Amino acid sequence: MRLELGSFPVTDIVFGARTRWQDSVLEIDARALLEEMRSDPRITRAELELARPGESVRIWPVRDAVEPRIKVEGPGVAYPGICGRAIDTVGQGRTHRLAGMSVVEVSEVLPHDAGGDYNSIFYDMSGPWAEMIPMSKLLNLCLLVEADPALTIIDQNDAVHRATLKLADRLAATTVGLEPPQREVFELGPVDPALPKVVYIPCLHSAQAMSGNGSNGFFCTTATYGLSMLTPPWPMHPNEILDGAITGPYRIATSWHLANNRILLELYRRHGVDLNFAGVIAVRTEWTTMEEKELMCLQTAKVAQMLGAQGAIVAWDAGGNEFLEVVHTVRACQRAGIKTVLLTSEDDPTGGAPTLLEPLPEADAVVSTFIGGSGYPGGSGPASSQMLPAMARVIGSPTRLVGAVRDEVIDVAGPMPPPRYNDTYGFGRYSGVEY
Amino acid sequence: MIARELEKAGVPVVQLTALTPIPNTLGVNRVLASAAITYPTGDPSLPPAEEKQVRKQYLRKALKALQQQVEKPEVFY
Known part of the structure; x- marks a missing residue:
């Protein structure tokens, strides 16, 4: 291709x-x-x-x-x-x-x-x-x-x-x-067989369980060829993604971000240089039972093995319980003998909770793209206490509903609390931290 | 996190959840596994009468789990 x-x-x-x-x-x-x-x-x-x-x-x-x-x-x-x-x-x-x-x-x-x-x-x-x-x-x-x-x-x-x-x-x-x-030409041509084969595993949220709509017509979140429903792990050629086969939006991950995925482009440009880019496996997250979640992780590792992967990079877009598919995919790949790196943001550690929802020992190579979120003073980016400055002009709606039950109206042009930000793809302009 | 704080205050807790690994990470001592994330306390795929039985079972299992001594976080099924 x-x-x-x-x-x-x-x-x-x-x-x-x-x-x-x-x-x-x-x-x-x-x-x-x-x-x-x-x-x-x-x-x-x-x-x-x-x-x-x-x-x-x-x-x-x-x-x-x-x-x-x-x-x-x-x-x-x-x-x-x-x-x-x-x-x-x-x-x-x-x-x-x-x-x-x-x-x-x-x-x-x-x-x-x-x-x-x-x-x-x-x-x-x-x-x-x-x-x-x-x-x-x-x-x-x-x-x-x-x-x-x-x-x-x-x-x-x-x-x-x-x-x-x-x-x-x-x-x-x-x-x-x-x-x-x-x-620029993108082609996974033959390379030195001694180079390590690496797969990229983006984990994509599906709103199917939330919306209750599993039909093809529902596309309001991240979609693969228009499908936003929960699907088994989907092997893809990176060129498909460059042509927009995975589209947004889901929070920070827009269609622009997905087609300009920096990790994918970097893997591509290093194909034949210091690695052998073996392909992409798009994994859907937010399955509703642990059994389904675990099954998808095991199947992802199976597909990675079939692609001959010796290494994998796992990234995800956003969420909470979705992290279980992500980190269990890391575990399943590691257990299948595939060296796996997890790219993730970290949660606010206030209150003594771990910064990852389930910090499995198998996730032993983590690149942290972001820490915190609103209110964590030690985190990356503006804390909630630090309001974003007022802007001279608003494009779009002049007001916004905020608050736990969305009953407060604020002026969009005025000082604004920072948005919820999970830059788990590493799209942001901050550098990552390696552990 | 709520479960942990309650236990710190001396109130034993059973957490009913489909996400069985997470309470273990957070140090919740008694976890009762339920069907799915979207309906942790029931199962809407069942007829109402049967679902009521499932709910009753959860309650009975939870009360039983509360009475059990645990040395480390445990998942009950």
Whole structure:
């Protein structure tokens, strides 16, 4: 499987009379594009605003961020499966991307109606929160999009996310027929057999147990080819992920983050140098019984063995009980003779609880990407006592509900408590700590 | 964490949970395993009358576990 990724840098975005990419500038005909978004009768609001790095801007609520990508050669479409897109296996041919920007889906639509998962992510383009997230360094074209609240939550999700993808598609289409200024070829060609075979195991949360919806139509969280349901471990070629086969959003892990996964790219670039990248196993988390959890971990180790893995990197996206699948996968791999590294954030140790939910002895190689969370003074990033500064401009909704029962209304432009942050992929701008 | 604090205050605790490894990590002494994370005190896949029996069994097992001496964290089934 050979994929050529052609990057078209975007150093500026301007609103103009047509939509085109030229000399690293993306010109956008907002009126024509928005008309297209609004042609879906389910859409009640569609507007565009631009956020630039360094501005005193807060974007709220962020549901997803999508890097415009388009397949110009080879089967399938970028970001396959989701919102009724083609499900052909991706990862071959040539894909173009607009680098240095994202389409940010700004919407009040909730991921599902089962409770618990509220919109909680916002981006600051300057200040301490901006320092922690890669998104603050991008030109963020924000699509303010809402759907008819009389629709089911699944239809609302479909409407707003379909609009986001449509916009990303239109923008990426400006590169069709152009020669990419930067090209990189991704292919797992034959390498020195003495190099250690390494697999990457991202653990992806599924909201199926929460939402009670196991159908293909439910896609409001991390999805693989559009499927967000609980599935057995899924062997994947890394090229599929570069073509957006795993999409967001789930909290901090947006479609942009998943397609630009730094661990995956690093493993790829070291293929044939000091390791043999043997592939990816995407593992679903939040199974509801210990037996199911354990079964998935054992099966993951089996698949890793079938791929010939001698080493594995396990990462995860977010959650609580989901950590059991994660750490038991580490144990299962270690017991199968595969040297395994766990990439994780750590919890607030106040009160004497361990910083990992279940610190198994088999997890003997851990890279810590973050510690704490709100209120832990020894942690990474701003503590809850340290409010994020007020911003001059808000893109999106001016108010936000906070508090344990979400009964307090706060002004989004004003000082804001730091968001819940589990940077378990290591996407943030902080360095990791090795143990 | 609540279970641990209660025990510190001298009240013995049985924790009913599907996540049996976690209370062990945290030093909860008596854990009673239940069916699933999404319904720790019952099983909605059963008819109501049968589920009631399951709930009763949990309660009986929990009370029995409370009376048992344990040397280290133990999971009861």
